[in-house]
Amino acid sequence: MAQEEVHDAGLALGLSLGGGGGGGGDRSNSSRPARWEAPSLTLSMPDDTTVTATASGGGCGGHSVSSLSVGVKRERLEEAADLGEMVSSTAAAGAEDDDDGSTRKKLRLTKEQSALLEDRFKEHSTLNPKQKVALAKQLNLRPRQVEVWFQNRRARTKLKQTEVDCEFLKRCCETLTEENRRLQRELQELRALKFAPPPPPPTNSSNSGPPSSSPAPPFYMQLPATTLTICPSCERATAAGKVDPDRPKATHHFFNPFTHSAAC
DNA sequence: TGTACTGTCTCACTTACTTCA
DNA sequence: CCTGAAGTAAGTGAGACAGTA
Numbered sequence: 001m002a003q004e005e006v007h008d009a010g011l012a013l014g015l016s017l018g019g020g021g022g023g024g025g026d027r028s029n030s031s032r033p034a035r036w037e038a039p040s041l042t043l044s045m046p047d048d049t050t051v052t053a054t055a056s057g058g059g060c061g062g063h064s065v066s067s068l069s070v071g072v073k074r075e076r077l078e079e080a081a082d083l084g085e086m087v088s089s090t091a092a093a094g095a096e097d098d099d100d101g102s103t104r105k106k107l108r109l110t111k112e113q114s115a116l117l118e119d120r121f122k123e124h125s126t127l128n129p130k131q132k133v134a135l136a137k138q139l140n141l142r143p144r145q146v147e148v149w150f151q152n153r154r155a156r157t158k159l160k161q162t163e164v165d166c167e168f169l170k171r172c173c174e175t176l177t178e179e180n181r182r183l184q185r186e187l188q189e190l191r192a193l194k195f196a197p198p199p200p201p202p203t204n205s206s207n208s209g210p211p212s213s214s215p216a217p218p219f220y221m222q223l224p225a226t227t228l229t230i231c232p233s234c235e236r237a238t239a240a241g242k243v244d245p246d247r248p249k250a251t252h253h254f255f256n257p258f259t260h261s262a263a264c
Numbered sequence: 265t266g267t268a269c270t271g272t273c274t275c276a277c278t279t280a281c282t283t284c285a
Numbered sequence: 286c287c288t289g290a291a292g293t294a295a296g297t298g299a300g301a302c303a304g305t306a
Contacts, residue, residue: 106281106294126274148295151274156293158275 109149113139117146121153 109117120127120135127135127150129143136143 108282152293155276
């Protein structure tokens, strides 16, 4: 097909116009390809021919200015650009240039192109200029298109990852909420226990054994109520609860690993 | 050496087009 | 056929960085 020449023509345009225009080799200024020459644009073709488009107005040189005006330039030059760009679209492969320059034709990459791009993306999520040009050549696309594809692909990857992270955080939140509920219930039970009338004195000394040995009731239920204090780091959350003022906090701090783990 | 300028690259956001249910 | 949603190529503006005068 004659598509390749058209692609390459488009390539030069991409180099000269893209905000990230890309592709121009290394970052040095030594080998800059096609450039904007106000008020007319010269597109360098690979075969040393040029396409010149006249743009009325414009005439800005700097990058910062170009950010603002490139869009306008683009619009004005799209007709010239369409010379190459539009025909490269598979959708428009057989079509003539659109009479209305304002409509944006859209390329659909072939399965083979997408597959190769995916493969390369798996290897590296970014491309250096050389790789970009080589890949573009291989795919019969413009470097700008390869660049855009990688850009969009990175964005999609990031979006997916964000969704995954979001799901994970949601589950964490649910887990913590559930644990919080459980701990609130536990706290209520403990408070109820603390303010309940004191039980009769034990008649059997065996009750004072190590609390953790018996599965029911829970071991902390067997601790004297006065030892059940609030973890300092939790104090804020349970400020309504009254800490026994008679006891020094630090010495008899009741540490429940469960409450301390997540709730803190 | 410090500074302004410029070009390039990448990202986030948006637009426009295509495909499909 | 029409329509809305989803997917995606491409446009746009801004920030970061490097090279240069």
